[in-house]
Amino acid sequence: MQIYLPIAEASIDIFLLLLLGGGVGFLSGLFGVGGGFLMTPLLIFIGIPPAVAVGSGAAQNIASSISGVVAHMRKGNVDFRMGGVLLAGGIVGSTLGVQIFAVLRSLGQVEFFISIAYVVVLGIVGGLMLIETVNTLRKRWQNKRSGAAPVRRKLHEHIWLHGLPLKMRFPHSKLYISALAPFGIGAIVGMLSALLGVGGGFIMVPAMIYLLGMPTVVVIGTSLFQIVFVSANVTYLQAWQVQTVDIALAVLLLIGGVVGAQFGARFGAKLRGESLRGLLALIVLSVAIKLFVDLVIPPEDVYSIVVRTAETPAP
């Protein structure tokens, strides 16, 4: 059954959208990530204009993160002070990102930029995750052989990032570090959110653990807290400035997404942490490789067209 998406101006099979939402939702439930990094490329692949895929993806990120935030808030797992600083950075980064997006759109380089940014970001994140997994597995195998107890990691290490000016106390996270560090991380993630339609949890969570040294228990709740507000900012700005938020598309993806996420979470409980991480690393890397190959192989047609309607005058 076809449905005509009003903003994307494309007619897409409704079951395909539900299936896509369900599939990505399953993976996000399985791995505990938002799944935006899979959703945006897949939407572009099925014929949604890239700008609409990014804008609607942001709206869907709000929806898929909101109930998580509320649950974590009830359990007291949100560091509001840290979240606030991350959010301030996120608002600055995402606002800047939306402007960059508009410029790229007028230059005709949006598709290229989205692809290359995905290749770089997913390549790095996927690669690091894979290395980490391989190291863990190797260490465990060595420990099993030698019978030594696993080495305990320190609570957190002080790195140069923490020593920057504007030191601030974050009692909930038991940290006394420069506010510029979370602000900068928030800004980078916010910019990626605006440019790529991702929530950015897959970057923020490792950054919070390894760079900021936050306790794991508050990391997920705090990152979701930031994601909800940054995604809301992206949704608002994209809708206002370039009219690329298709709410019908977002809601359809969400319906598939919440159902898929439930199954994913149940299935994920049966898998071990390292296998999960290894699997996610492989998925992330294969998306990056697919996008990279598309950039390198000769296109089917070197000519492409963009219709400039009456409302958007040619630059």
Add this chain to the structure above:
Amino acid sequence: MKRILLLLGLLCAALAPQQARAQALVADLSSHLIAITAGFAGTELLLFGATEGEGDVVVLVRGPDSDVAVRRKARVAGIWLNTETLSFANVPSYYRVASSKPLDEIVTPALRQRHQIGSDFLRLTPSRDADAIALAAFRAGLVRNKEKLGLYDPEPGRVAFLGPRLFRTRIVFPASVPTGAYTVEVLLVQNGQVIAAQSTPMFVSKIGVGAEIYDFAHVHAAWYGLIAILIAVIAGWSAGLIFRKS
């Protein structure tokens, strides 16, 4: 002065040969409105009509004109990216030709030029000067992309004659058909000359919820953004509640 002109006009009309006037060709569409609703997945219209006397029929369907930027990719450091752009004005967003006989048998290139019969004969205006070869390549790229979207037809359609007088043809519109005012032109061609022509308007508009969402998103963009956030929050929250209980 006006009265004299009117008189002159009437005189001319009276002197014109009777059979070559409006009645030489009559045509109409099965519908003059294509409504894009939530379930729209493309449609087709039937154009039918009758001719008086001998001749071949050429049907031209044109969607509203737009400006189109054509971009060419080139390999830069091993990666394919858009490097050159050429814009064209007066590009019909939708364009179809159908004829009762192969076009080169019934119309001369000069006539095709004048009436813009066939996508090679569309008068597209490039935004800047470019050498003839590049221009032709960009133009061909534009037409090829439009064909891929189903908005232009690689092969002219067929107008079928039912007996000596009656004719009909189908006009296909894909799901991505642009909205706006269309013109359907029917030409009666005899010995390489257009002896009668009729133009019929047709409209493609978005109807229903989808149209309202689109209008709202473009007219009240800021409000649309806020409402989109609200819908996302409510949808996400209620989905969370449903699954927590079960």
